[in-house]
Amino acid sequence: MTIQGKAAPVLVLCRQCLRYVFDRTIICPHCGSDARQIGDRYRDGGYLAIEIMQRIDRLRDDATQRRPPEATDDLR
Amino acid sequence: MDQAPDDTPRRRVSLSDQLDCVPVYVVWELTLACNLKCIHCGSRAGHKRAKELTTDECVDVIRQLAELGTREISVIGGEAFIRRDWLTIIRAIRDHGIDCTMQTGGYKLSGDMIRSAAGAGLLGLGVSVDGLEPLHDRLRGVKGSYREALRVLDDCRRLGLTASVNTQITSAVMSELPQVMEIIIDAGAKYWQVQLTVAMGNAVDHDDILLQPYDLTTLMPLLAELHLKGRERNLVLLPGNNVGYFGPYDVLWRGPDRGYYSGCPAGQNVIGLEADGTVKGCPSLATDRYGAGDVRSASIAELWATHPALQFNRNRGTDDLWGFCHDCYYAEACRGGCTWTADSLLGRRGNNPYCHHRVLTLAERGIRERIVKIEDAPALPFATGRFALIEEPIPAGAPRA
Ligand code: SF4
Ligand code: SF4
Ligand SMILES: [Zn+2]
Numbered sequence: 001m002t003i004q005g006k007a008a009p010v011l012v013l014c015r016q017c018l019r020y021v022f023d024r025t026i027i028c029p030h031c032g033s034d035a036r037q038i039g040d041r042y043r044d045g046g047y048l049a050i051e052i053m054q055r056i057d058r059l060r061d062d063a064t065q066r067r068p069p070e071a072t073d074d075l076r
Numbered sequence: 077m078d079q080a081p082d083d084t085p086r087r088r089v090s091l092s093d094q095l096d097c098v099p100v101y102v103v104w105e106l107t108l109a110c111n112l113k114c115i116h117c118g119s120r121a122g123h124k125r126a127k128e129l130t131t132d133e134c135v136d137v138i139r140q141l142a143e144l145g146t147r148e149i150s151v152i153g154g155e156a157f158i159r160r161d162w163l164t165i166i167r168a169i170r171d172h173g174i175d176c177t178m179q180t181g182g183y184k185l186s187g188d189m190i191r192s193a194a195g196a197g198l199l200g201l202g203v204s205v206d207g208l209e210p211l212h213d214r215l216r217g218v219k220g221s222y223r224e225a226l227r228v229l230d231d232c233r234r235l236g237l238t239a240s241v242n243t244q245i246t247s248a249v250m251s252e253l254p255q256v257m258e259i260i261i262d263a264g265a266k267y268w269q270v271q272l273t274v275a276m277g278n279a280v281d282h283d284d285i286l287l288q289p290y291d292l293t294t295l296m297p298l299l300a301e302l303h304l305k306g307r308e309r310n311l312v313l314l315p316g317n318n319v320g321y322f323g324p325y326d327v328l329w330r331g332p333d334r335g336y337y338s339g340c341p342a343g344q345n346v347i348g349l350e351a352d353g354t355v356k357g358c359p360s361l362a363t364d365r366y367g368a369g370d371v372r373s374a375s376i377a378e379l380w381a382t383h384p385a386l387q388f389n390r391n392r393g394t395d396d397l398w399g400f401c402h403d404c405y406y407a408e409a410c411r412g413g414c415t416w417t418a419d420s421l422l423g424r425r426g427n428n429p430y431c432h433h434r435v436l437t438l439a440e441r442g443i444r445e446r447i448v449k450i451e452d453a454p455a456l457p458f459a460t461g462r463f464a465l466i467e468e469p470i471p472a473g474a475p476r477a
Binding site: 002003004005006007008009011013017018019020022029058061062064 | 090091092094095096097322323324326327331336338339344380381389390391392405406408409
């Protein structure tokens with residue numbers, strides 16, 4: 001018997017205020033800044049490195065599921 | 077539910093686990109018999125249930141779960157170790173390649189018993205500490221239970237068994253949390269899982285111990301402070317599934333390396349089992365609304381695949397959401413947080429006032445929410461009462477953020 005579930009949507013951290021926002025959010029609903037622009041807290045807290053590891057994990061998951069890979073945003 | 081800390085790699089739910097609804101984690105009430113009398117106990121444990129599963133039936137349950145892909149079983153009670161065959165069950169879990177952990181109050185769990193459990197394959201023990209000695213003993217209903225819990229932690233340290241501490245967050249414990257942390261660090265705990273006390277069973281009878289939703293304005297900064305202090309001393313403070321959601325401190329304890337809160341996994345990646353074989357999506361859910369038949373009437377695979385009471389999380393819809401959660405920015409990801417917490421309180425899932433994001437958003441509008449009991453809970457395991465949710469202006473001088 002195959003059971004089909006759905007997956008949770010992807011959330012990422014706003015790179016300015018470190019609150020969670022939906023992937024590909026441009027303007028953060030919490031701080032009103034550009035959620036993609038890397039802020040000091042984000043860089044200094046080591047979050048950039050973790051984010052890269054997570055993207056690799058997600059690509060591997062996508063490959064296992066034979067889903068088209070997500071577009072890779074540039075890590076400015 | 078009382079849970080084992082969820083940052084073990086085997087417990088992590090992958091994308092394929094979600095899509096294929098693999099019951100990665102199972103919490104199993106081995107018996108409802110208990111030697112404590114906790115005034116917050118949701119299952120009203122004390123006496124064993126009529127018709128608890130036999131040893132052979134338990135081993136068959138384990139075989140079925142292994143076939144479904146379960147990777148960790150946490151045995152709970154009542155007190156799991158009151159069953160005479162508890163070591164046989166732990167050994168059978170390990171023999172089927174499944175990790176086994178146990179949650180306990182620790183009362184009368186001797187060092188020899190812990191050694192035997194470790195020998196049978198138990199990987200970790202979660203011990204409840206709900207406050208300093210007077211408060212813990214009052215909440216747990218047995219004098220001496222606090223000292224026993226700390227003695228068990230010490231035994232675990234001596235025996236090299238990973239020990240975690242579970243703490244129920246009641247209104248009374250908030251001011252004691254910093255001291256509790258000092259004590260459990262000294263006792264050798266490595267993980268500290270905190271969970272809000274839920275309005276179910278005995279806790280409905282003693283509703284003065286429940287937090288008000290607005291108490292999160294004080295609690296969450298305190299937990300953040302303790303999390304950071306704990307880290308410096310090798311203690312990982314972890315939020316239980318009903319501590320959240322998406323507030324400014326979530327980044328501390330939910331990621332990004334551990335992962336953000338992605339909604340209630342009951343019935344999608346979690347199974348709860350009652351001692352008589354009743355299957356639920358999560359062990360803590362109200363049996364009358366979420367019981368999905370029992371293992372004597374059908375195989376677990378069949379119930380898991382077909383029973384409507386297990387399906388409600390799988391398509392991740394937002395139709396069940398109401399109240400503030402319905403219009404929340406995080407609705408699709410969070411889906412009202414912990415089903416148990418919301419459903420037990422308001423009689424219906426999908427609207428959870430115990431949420432930091434919500435409390436902060438309402439505070440910006442000068443509003444807070446308060447709960448008031450309007451109906452008692454019947455004298456049954458996992459029984460729920462009814463609470464009204466009242467919106468009111470934040471009184472002058474009360475904390476807002
Ligand atoms: S308001 Fe409801 S849906 Fe939104 S984050 Fe809180 S619990 Fe989740
Ligand atoms: S109802 Fe869902 S979120 Fe709450 S404890 Fe159970 S599985 Fe976890
Ligand atoms: Zn932001």
